[in-house]
Amino acid sequence: MTKPTLAQPTPVLGSRILAVGGSRGSELVPNDDIVGPINSSDEWIQQRTGIRTRARAATGVTIKDLAVDAANDALDKAGLTGSDLDAVLVSTVTHFEQTPSLATIVTDAIGATPAPAYDVSAACAGYCYGIAQADALVRAGTAENVLVIGVEKMSDFIDPTDRTISFLLGDGAGAAVVGRSDTPGIGPTVWGSDGSQSSVIYQTHSWLDYRREELGEPVPETPETAEEVSQMTTPTLRQLGPTVFKWVISSMPNIARRAVDAAGLQLEDIDVFIPHQANMRITDQLLKLIKFREDIVVGRDIADTGNTSAASIPLATERLLREGQAKGGDIALQIGFGAGLAYAAQVVVLP
């Protein structure tokens, strides 16, 4: 007797982003308010990063609140409700509970239960990782509508005395609804990681070491964390800024070009460039090296919002569309890169 054949949903030809929503921390904190503990100046920060203010959530506003606001904004713009969603993906590194995932909590808050929901941990590449997953789920026929949220409340994770990364960081959420399309609206994702460089953007010490210290248990010291562990403060972020800068400008132009090539396009077909909002100097250098069309529109949300990690690309997209700098149908190249090191780039048609 022959074994029965398993059924699978029928794949669809394409997916596209139906809408992008956003929610920023409501407090725009100027450089002058944070330079004291890092012995810096407004001029230095603007010259090195292009940041004038960073958005930070008001007291009492949680990461869930930011994510729900962005999700509802995206759903409204798509003309959908939570019950239309078949999956919810949340990219974040600042949800401070090991379990349950932030995605399940947000899914319930937006009326999307019982949609499958899970978190993605890819730091500043997280939104592009989420879009890659959503595109695959939709094209495989596994889901019809997928919500991707990039959300961070970096202000819960930073160290005001840190001169390497904290002063860059802001709070916010961006969300995209990905649905079916007769023609592909999301190109192939070119992505990857390099864990051999995991100490380039890093957490000072693990929550497990912190817990052991609190409980008075022996904390295993390693050469990398010995200095931080001996001080034993709450774990926080650090980066080797110039090293990150060099990695991005030496590696990401090629990833960007490969994403354009994978989509079957030429660089001159790209109308809008939306890089992770890491640092304006990085954006400017990428522009110089990739050599787009002269009239390329560029996401520069970092100047006011700061670096919001997984939220930065959808927030920059939301702003370009809201302010009319970009319009529906424009072809955009988005690229995320950060801790891991992890990176991802894809061409998308803007909603």
Place this chain on the structure above:
Amino acid sequence: MAHSEEDILAGLAEIVNDETGLPADAVQKDKSFTDDLDIDSLSMMTIVTLAEEKFEVRIPDEEVKNLNTVGDAVSFIAQAQA
């Protein structure tokens, strides 16, 4: 083919000019990148990255802090390509 020190200096001057707008003839071996040419750490990384591509050498991040003058960079690149 290995580049001569004169070629390397000229190539570096071109890269520095492109990154900072400084005239190429201001880029001399005895000039300090930070003190004389006012190049900050991020611009230095750009210059290093472009020099790596141009001269097909690898300049490790931990080496960059030792490149105080233009002459230091020329010597390092000359030796690295050998």
